[in-house]
Amino acid sequence: MKRPKFLSIFSMIAAAVTFSVQADVPEAPSTVSAVYRAPSVTEALAPGEKIGNLFHLNIETPYVLQRLTDRTYWYQSGFYGTIFYVGHKGVLLFDPLELRSDKILESIRKVTQKPITAIVYSHDHGDHIGGTQALLNAIKNQARPPRIIASQATADKMERLNSQLPRPTETISWPNGSFNFDGLKVELHGFEHAAHTDDHSAWLLVGERVLHAPDLLNSDQPPFWNFAGSERFTYLESNLKEANALDWDYFSGGHGNVGSHDDFTFHLKFIADLKAAVAKAMGEVPFGFGVDTSTINAHTIMLPTWYDEIARRATESLRPAYGQFYGFETATPANAVMIAEYLYSYR
Known part of the structure; x- marks a missing residue:
């Protein structure tokens, strides 16, 4: 018997429609005294810089697309975000977000016409990876379907819980491993003792100096409700310290703004x-x-x-x-x- 389908409350916010807000309501101040920039598809952010007016942009625009490096881009819509990397032959996409596959594909096509040749699941939560099947349907005319890559912990969890989402075609050893995408080394840093969920992990794009770890922290904000939906608080501080100790310049947390090490200092x-x-x-x-x-x-x-x-x-x-x-x-x-x-x- 298939499970009933539920939609995350936050996934429904601004996923298909936009809302208006009072223009004279100011954005909340930066928690880290960040320099804010207007989003740009062509101009990269300097490490530590953030996107200005992000709350209003999430409410009023279909999506926000920001270049981080020569090849890595940061995407957000309806307060949900992810990243993608444009390689020599194809695109590596992290976390096809629930209800956003069409917008994610549109944002990728703003940058490149190369096929999406790999997808990474950061962890087994449907609000972050629930758009995978819709994305696969949208790119079914590609010469080859994309690799779907996940940690062994995520693959095991999907099997144990009888996930209805597309299963990984490749797994990375847990808690630490790596894979190669078009010359880019991507490292898995799994939290052996995790706060958010038992397969929670951080993914480091080594040459790009970008870390992707959805639901670890929301940058430029105090900790979100229930510490970003964590199943426990017990190990959160150690998880933050582990991720902060890695060698990166840009942080993608799945929510909030583009992050820096200052955001980790603030959270701790x-x-x-x-x-x-x-x-x-x-x-x-x-x-x-x-x-x-x-x-x-x-x-x-x-x-x-x-x-x-x-x-x-x-x-x-x-x-x-x-x-x-x-x-x-x-x-x-x-x-x-x-x-x-x-x-x-x-x-």
Whole structure:
């Protein structure tokens, strides 16, 4: 029996339609004091530079296409992003995003008419790789279908969960391995102990100095809700440090702006501050706070109520330093709850 098909909420945002926003609502300030540039298909960003007005561009335009290097391009639409590399004979595409295969193909054709000869799955989450079949259908007249490359961990997970998405035709050894595309070495750096999901990994385009690791962090923002949909917080800091230690100039995180090492420094500082604020609140808020035990007949309300108050206090304590940044109000309480669970569990 096939599973029912579900669409990610975020994949539906601006995937097929665009919206208008108030022109006088300013963009949130940069978390890393970045220099902003208008997007360009021809002019590469310097390392550390970012695309200006990215929130408005995601709302009001079909997609954003930015040249990173001579051969690597960064794509985003509806707050979902990926990269592609134009080789001598073909195109290497990472993560055919759900509901965006037509726009991704259109953006590639703005740059080159070369065939898409390889696809890489960064990890087995349908919102990032769910557009693969539609893309394959759109390029079926190519002389040859593209290679579909994934880590062995991703291939095993797709098999275990009976994925309905096109399966990899090639696998890379886990947690570390590499493959060659048209003279470009691409390295897999898998997180043996991963926060986001068990097959989460970072892919390094060695000669291009570009790192692609969707859902590791959203550049130019505080951590997104539930740390970008992570299944656990426990290993996130070590994953960030592992990726930051690699040799790259441009970071593609699947969401947020084009990233730099400064974004990793910001995230690690923010997480450290939030951990300290959560720990302080846990010491101040007694278990059972806010619950009238004379009106309940089950204790299950007590833990989430305790966590919610801890998260509220931690969020308030960080607001003076971080409250002006993108998505702080929405994301921080949920992230604080994840940290509270972590601190409560591991002592």
